[in-house]
Amino acid sequence: MRKLLAILLALAPLGATAHTQPVFDEWFEPRTMRFDYHHAGDAQSEEFYFADLHEEPWWAGSRVSLVDGNDYGNQRFRILDAATGRLIYSRGYCTLWDEWSYTAEAKTVRKSMPESVVFPMPKADVRIELWSRDRAGEWVKRFEQAISPRSYFIAKYPSRYDAFDVEVNSGDPAHALDIAVLPEGYTEHERGKFEAAARDFAEAIFSFEPFRELRDRFNIRAVWVPSHDSGVTLPGAGEWRNTSAGASFWTFDSERYQMTEDMHNLRDQAGHIPYELIYILSNTDKYGGGGIYNFYAISSAGPSAPSRREVYVHEFGHLLAGLGDEYVGGVSYDELSMYPPDREPWEVNLTTLVDFESKAWSRMLPAGTPVPTPLSPDRADRMGVYEGGGYLEKGVYRPWPDCMMNSLSRATGFCPVCVKGLRDRIEFLCR
Numbered sequence: 001m002r003k004l005l006a007i008l009l010a011l012a013p014l015g016a017t018a019h020t021q022p023v024f025d026e027w028f029e030p031r032t033m034r035f036d037y038h039h040a041g042d043a044q045s046e047e048f049y050f051a052d053l054h055e056e057p058w059w060a061g062s063r064v065s066l067v068d069g070n071d072y073g074n075q076r077f078r079i080l081d082a083a084t085g086r087l088i089y090s091r092g093y094c095t096l097w098d099e100w101s102y103t104a105e106a107k108t109v110r111k112s113m114p115e116s117v118v119f120p121m122p123k124a125d126v127r128i129e130l131w132s133r134d135r136a137g138e139w140v141k142r143f144e145q146a147i148s149p150r151s152y153f154i155a156k157y158p159s160r161y162d163a164f165d166v167e168v169n170s171g172d173p174a175h176a177l178d179i180a181v182l183p184e185g186y187t188e189h190e191r192g193k194f195e196a197a198a199r200d201f202a203e204a205i206f207s208f209e210p211f212r213e214l215r216d217r218f219n220i221r222a223v224w225v226p227s228h229d230s231g232v233t234l235p236g237a238g239e240w241r242n243t244s245a246g247a248s249f250w251t252f253d254s255e256r257y258q259m260t261e262d263m264h265n266l267r268d269q270a271g272h273i274p275y276e277l278i279y280i281l282s283n284t285d286k287y288g289g290g291g292i293y294n295f296y297a298i299s300s301a302g303p304s305a306p307s308r309r310e311v312y313v314h315e316f317g318h319l320l321a322g323l324g325d326e327y328v329g330g331v332s333y334d335e336l337s338m339y340p341p342d343r344e345p346w347e348v349n350l351t352t353l354v355d356f357e358s359k360a361w362s363r364m365l366p367a368g369t370p371v372p373t374p375l376s377p378d379r380a381d382r383m384g385v386y387e388g389g390g391y392l393e394k395g396v397y398r399p400w401p402d403c404m405m406n407s408l409s410r411a412t413g414f415c416p417v418c419v420k421g422l423r424d425r426i427e428f429l430c431r
């Protein structure tokens, strides 16, 4: 069925896929509706509970790319017109809860985390659906709820924080990729330090392809949210600090993994500006960070943080295009159930060879490349299908001996498969 659809799309005249998108003005107002919920369960089960609705005064996303054509992510949400059942908006994403469900703790503990999705303000009543993949990779609808945009319980809070432009290149947020930079662990007196970190972040991103060549598509703005304490929380070292994002190192007991569970709080802060993606800069020189597809990313912004700029770019690859990690080991998950050998991963830069033909990567291989491709010194800068990736030494393959999604090598940058994945995503979001 998927193959037939692909053939039909290929036969259709150019631009036909754009025409199948709903017309923005028919269905939406150019403001944001935010749906807050809780994601709960354990390794075996998964549930969702409604929290509340918010309205933000802008819509920063595309007014053309409303229904997501990609099948990226372990979660997705869909907005359907209540009267006709028509699908009018959708996005894939991943979450911290989803990662947690692969940890050893999730086998014995039931846990919930606050999560949130945003979409343009519907003109009429809609239904939201929350889906996730089961362990076989199949999509399962877990939750649905009716939403009326006329409800007076949709929260509209006035601004509490200052915001500033870091680098605004495109006047129209609809055709730009809008990034909200948020601070973590900077006190009232450290605003200058955060402003310098935000500029350094922008410079780092634009020093890598494909971001350098697509720089005019990006708007980077920051919200100034001071913390009570300076620095970051380090549970493994017994150091706790009261900070604006509430992040901590030792997430899932991995020392370098700094994350926050409170997505509702992050949205409250980012909602002060038009934005599509959230990037948090944390006031520490300690190595670390994390990035989750279409959720948020965070990393250490101290001037002496090791590989600071490379980590920005690596985590941004996860956040923007859902690129998979091309390295082996080093995480607290059950890697084998995350990337089981009998299932093709959805990430553009990883394959188990179960359905390699479905990947754009398979059509980018130079003629005569053996699959899988043996690693050898003369192949250091050649595309192939190299064993080792997705944290696993065996059974998962990566496109390049050493890409930014592998070892943070500034010299190689992103491999051509990752560059294409990033560029395609930017073009989709800026239509």
Ligand SMILES: [Zn+2]
Pocket: 326, 349, 399, 400, 403, 404, 405, 414, 415, 416, 417, 418
């Ligand atoms: Zn790559």
